[in-house]
Amino acid sequence: MTILYGFDLLGTLVFAISGTLSAANKKLDLFGAYFTGFITAIGGGTLRDIILGNFPVGWISDINYLIVISVGVALTFLFKKHIMTLKRTLFLFDTIGIGVFTIIGIEKSLSLGIHPFLSIIMGLFSAVMGGVIRDTLCNDIPLIFRKEIYAVACLIGGILFIALNSLGIASALNQFITIACIIIIRIICIRFKISLPVLKY
Amino acid sequence: MTILYGFDLLGTLVFAISGTLSAANKKLDLFGAYFTGFITAIGGGTLRDIILGNFPVGWISDINYLIVISVGVALTFLFKKHIMTLKRTLFLFDTIGIGVFTIIGIEKSLSLGIHPFLSIIMGLFSAVMGGVIRDTLCNDIPLIFRKEIYAVACLIGGILFIALNSLGIASALNQFITIACIIIIRIICIRFKISLPVLKY
Amino acid sequence: MTILYGFDLLGTLVFAISGTLSAANKKLDLFGAYFTGFITAIGGGTLRDIILGNFPVGWISDINYLIVISVGVALTFLFKKHIMTLKRTLFLFDTIGIGVFTIIGIEKSLSLGIHPFLSIIMGLFSAVMGGVIRDTLCNDIPLIFRKEIYAVACLIGGILFIALNSLGIASALNQFITIACIIIIRIICIRFKISLPVLKY
Numbered sequence: 001m002t003i004l005y006g007f008d009l010l011g012t013l014v015f016a017i018s019g020t021l022s023a024a025n026k027k028l029d030l031f032g033a034y035f036t037g038f039i040t041a042i043g044g045g046t047l048r049d050i051i052l053g054n055f056p057v058g059w060i061s062d063i064n065y066l067i068v069i070s071v072g073v074a075l076t077f078l079f080k081k082h083i084m085t086l087k088r089t090l091f092l093f094d095t096i097g098i099g100v101f102t103i104i105g106i107e108k109s110l111s112l113g114i115h116p117f118l119s120i121i122m123g124l125f126s127a128v129m130g131g132v133i134r135d136t137l138c139n140d141i142p143l144i145f146r147k148e149i150y151a152v153a154c155l156i157g158g159i160l161f162i163a164l165n166s167l168g169i170a171s172a173l174n175q176f177i178t179i180a181c182i183i184i185i186r187i188i189c190i191r192f193k194i195s196l197p198v199l200k201y
Numbered sequence: 202m203t204i205l206y207g208f209d210l211l212g213t214l215v216f217a218i219s220g221t222l223s224a225a226n227k228k229l230d231l232f233g234a235y236f237t238g239f240i241t242a243i244g245g246g247t248l249r250d251i252i253l254g255n256f257p258v259g260w261i262s263d264i265n266y267l268i269v270i271s272v273g274v275a276l277t278f279l280f281k282k283h284i285m286t287l288k289r290t291l292f293l294f295d296t297i298g299i300g301v302f303t304i305i306g307i308e309k310s311l312s313l314g315i316h317p318f319l320s321i322i323m324g325l326f327s328a329v330m331g332g333v334i335r336d337t338l339c340n341d342i343p344l345i346f347r348k349e350i351y352a353v354a355c356l357i358g359g360i361l362f363i364a365l366n367s368l369g370i371a372s373a374l375n376q377f378i379t380i381a382c383i384i385i386i387r388i389i390c391i392r393f394k395i396s397l398p399v400l401k402y
Numbered sequence: 403m404t405i406l407y408g409f410d411l412l413g414t415l416v417f418a419i420s421g422t423l424s425a426a427n428k429k430l431d432l433f434g435a436y437f438t439g440f441i442t443a444i445g446g447g448t449l450r451d452i453i454l455g456n457f458p459v460g461w462i463s464d465i466n467y468l469i470v471i472s473v474g475v476a477l478t479f480l481f482k483k484h485i486m487t488l489k490r491t492l493f494l495f496d497t498i499g500i501g502v503f504t505i506i507g508i509e510k511s512l513s514l515g516i517h518p519f520l521s522i523i524m525g526l527f528s529a530v531m532g533g534v535i536r537d538t539l540c541n542d543i544p545l546i547f548r549k550e551i552y553a554v555a556c557l558i559g560g561i562l563f564i565a566l567n568s569l570g571i572a573s574a575l576n577q578f579i580t581i582a583c584i585i586i587i588r589i590i591c592i593r594f595k596i597s598l599p600v601l602k603y
Contacts, residue, residue, distance in 0.1 A: 023547070029598035031554055032547025046453065051247065053256025055455025056514075060524075063517045112257075115264045122261075132338070137534070139543045141340045145224070145233025152232055196230035252448065254457025313458075316465045323462075333539070342541045346425070346434025353433055397431035 004175065008104060009068050011097025015041040016072030017083065018094060019134050024080065026138050036134055037073040041065070043130035048105050048122050052112055095153075095186050098127040099179035102154045106161055107171070116166075120158035127154045149189035152196065157182040205376060209305060210269050212298025216242040217273030218284065219295060220335050225281065227339050237335055238274045242266070244331035249306050249323050253313055296354075296387050299328040300380035303355045307362055308372075317367075321359035328355045350390035353397065358383040406577065410506060411470050413499025417443040418474030419485065420496060421536050426482065428540050438536055439475045443467070445532035450507050450524050454514055497555075497588050500529040501581035504556045508563055509573075518568075522560035529556045551591035554598065559584035 019040025023033035042059045049057040059065035076083055083090070105126030109119035128144050128151050135142040144151045161178040169177075188194070220241025224234035243260045250258040260266035277284055284291070306327030310320035329345050329352050336343040345352045362379040366372075389395070421442025425435035444461045451459040461467035478485055485492070507528030511521035530546050530553050537544040546553045563580040571579075590596070 026543060026547075027600050028543075028547040029600050031557075031598055032544070035547065035553070050251055050452055051258055051261055053258070056516075057453055057455070060453055060516060060520055063519060066519060066523070114257075114261060117264060117267060118261055121267070136338060137538060137544060137547075139340065139541065141227060141229075142233070142338060145227075145229040145236065145338075151236070155232075196232055198228050198230050251452055252459055252462055254459070315458075315462060318465060318468060319462055322468070337539060340541065342428060342430075343434070343539060346428075346430040346437065346539075352437070356433075397433055399429050399431050 003172070004100060004104065007096060007100040009064060010093065011100045012041045012065055013068050013072045014090065014093040014097045015130055016069040017076050017090065018131075020073050020076040021080070021083070022134055022138055024076075028138075030077070033077070034070075034073045036137060037076070038069050039137065040130045040134040041069050041072070043133040044101055044126045044128060045104070045130075047129045047133075048108070048126045051125070052109060052114070052122065054108065054112070092183070095183045096179060098150070098154055099157060099182040101127040102158055102182065103161060103175050103178055106158055110165070116162045120155065120162060123158045123161075124151060124154050127151075149185060149194060149196065153182045153185040153189070156185055204373070205301060205305065208297060208301040210265060211294060212301045213242045213266055214269050214273045215291065215294040215298045216331055217270040218277050218291065219332075221274050221277040222281070222284070223335055223339055225277075229339075231278070234278070235271075235274045237338060238277070239270050240338065241331045241335040242270045242273070244334040245302055245327045245329060246305075246331075248330045248334075249309070249327045252326070253310060253315070253323065255309065255313070293384070296384045297380060299351070299355055300358060300383040302328040303359055303383065304362060304376050304379055307359055311366070317363045321356065321363060324359045324362075325352060325355050328352075350386060350395060350397065354383045354386040354390070357386060405574070406502060406506065409498060409502040411466060412495060413502045414443045414467055415470050415474045416492065416495040416499045417532055418471040419478050419492065420533075422475050422478040423482070423485070424536055424540055426478075430540075432479070435479070436472075436475045438539060439478070440471050441539065442532045442536040443471045443474070445535040446503055446528045446530060447506075447532075449531045449535075450510070450528045453527070454511060454516070454524065456510065456514070494585070497585045498581060500552070500556055501559060501584040503529040504560055504584065505563060505577050505580055508560055512567070518564045522557065522564060525560045525563075526553060526556050529553075551587060551596060551598065555584045555587040555591070558587055 016037040019037035020033050022040070023036040026032075028036060042065060045059070046057045049055070102123040105123035106119045109122040110116070114122065131144060132142040157178045160181055161174055164174045164177065165171075217238040220238035221234050223241070224237040227233075229237060243258075243266060246260070247258045250256065303324040306324035307320045310323040311317070315323065332345060333343040358379045361382055362375055365375045365378065370378075418439040421439035422435050424442070425438040428434075430438060444459075444467060447461070448459045451457065504525040507525035508521045511524040512518065516524065533546060534544040559580045562583055563576055566576045566579065567573075
């Protein structure tokens, strides 16, 4: 759990940075940027814990999340031009982040006796809802509804995790395989410009 | 309760279809459409259960909701042109859906000792909040704020339900009368183009 | 607590009026206006109670909030032109409202053993999230992200409250000082047009 906890904080950091960058796009002020970074980072996990009835929600009983988010927002403010050039690194960390959030959501749900399929949905919520709330607050249609195999990578990773879990694979190995799988799917989809069909009338 | 449970699943199905159709309007991809259908179907009940502190929320402990929603989204994808021609049938099912959701919300609230007026609001939330979240995610001002006697039909139905309930009418009969009342109000308002006054400066 | 309770209801009233006025700007109908006023008034406290796991949320177990909100919406409908001329009075009450909501949020959080820094964030959520939800529903980027030292006044007030609290100042006196401080900061910032820097690329 300690490695996962470290990755959880890393994912939180990257999500705070992505939220703050979104805010910069919308010309929000310092407070709006901090707030957007904060919500992006904790939104998914908060919604998951609320739906599961798992109170108090994660970040409210662990000050480390607030510290990590504050660091992320401050870094973005101070080094925004430099951070923009680190797109590949950010992309990698972001993908690790959604992988970790997916796994944490699934494991928490399974431990509460939730049906495996619904646990996958809770894993997905953990990973994507922060971004959905960020886009909704910034008055955009959520990015994951329109572009990229982002959520689907989590979904496939989640199904793999549940499958390996039911085969009795050790949790740490399973976590590693699942995150690797999510990273590979995202990279392949971006390289080959694979996207989902659009529903039209 | 079993008849109401069946209608609850029917309402969930219809709401999933309406959410998926909204997504098609916005040219969302397959995932975005599924997600929007899902949120539309479970949003109202989820918010009601969260406010009431009624955990875990309904759909997370009953896999049938996920199944019904998946069927609704798949049907919309496969037969979207055909479904568009079924407007009257969809309208009827949708109205049954909001009637059922209103009643379920009120009965749950009353059973938890909530004040009757506030129980009506919880019934209203159950019925309309899924659509409000759908419209907000799709970057529209919620439809129920601008058009149609939709929410008001629920509100009047809710007041009728509470009144008959306090008179000691049997629950099943009361449910039937209330749903019939909500359907009739909606049909009358649409036929005669009755709408609420708009607040202007 | 009784004085604070009275101010809480006053704040709820003012927030209901501000929500209804927003709805008028967007040409919402009577129901949309009531709904927006309602959500604006109870949104912040509801979100705070949900995150803290403090169920049932405040307004669902106390009918007075519903009554006060209904009065606020009705007053706005009946006397909207007159209310628009009372901008200064509204501004003062609104500022008292955010001050009271900040303090209530902090005190509730501290009493549940939440870390003081996180308690300040819960105070801030109580004060500003109603307005954030109002703006999101009305399809605007939240006002507090773009204009005015609104949230920062709460933040500074919250830090002051925690500092004085840790020095053992009596709660009632501390409440008075904090609200006065929030009012003074807002007035100074508006008079001298002080605003936060905007994050740009």
